[in-house]
Amino acid sequence: MGETVELLVCVTCKRAGMDPGAPRPGAQLARALVGALPEGITLRETECLSNCSRGCTVALRGAGRWTYVYGDLSPEQAAIVAEGAARYRATTDGLVPWRERPEHFRKHCIARIPPMEATE
């Protein structure tokens, strides 16, 4: 199933000063993405991507592709995340040309990791 890519959304992060009982921004972002993603992208809520000081955080990955982690997102940016995910899905290796990345993705990349397969 190399055609399918995953969009991980961290649903754990709190925002500084937020009501501890209020919905987490990452959970709100994940909710906003349900039904908003093109075919071939699986949404997956994740417990902690350990980018707590720069949430909301998402990661894109797939077999044979570079993994990318993006941060500093808000629940209102679901459309930007969906667009970036679609661009990622359209590649074979996860490397989206710089100019085709949503501006937020260009400026708020937290880390990237080469494909596992490249190491064999």
Added chain:
Amino acid sequence: MGETVELLVCVTCKRAGMDPGAPRPGAQLARALVGALPEGITLRETECLSNCSRGCTVALRGAGRWTYVYGDLSPEQAAIVAEGAARYRATTDGLVPWRERPEHFRKHCIARIPPMEATE
């Protein structure tokens, strides 16, 4: 070969104000790690882990394990990286108990990503 884990070292980052022709700190860190790692850990130089403002950067990963990215490292900290890698290698899932992590790893985790296998 699920027993082998990889230690990726970003060899691209520059330090602010450094001589552009000088050896990159990440390359120096990688060099210091050659021969310093326990069995079962493969050292791999990587071109850019996209954590440029908080280098040197390393990542630990392996089949069926969480991937962890650590930053804010210097070439002088090779022994700390080797110790953290050994602790990681000693787990089956990449989750090293908090107190067993080197202090630098506790404070300078950039991101983590769940194992691919957990998604099947």
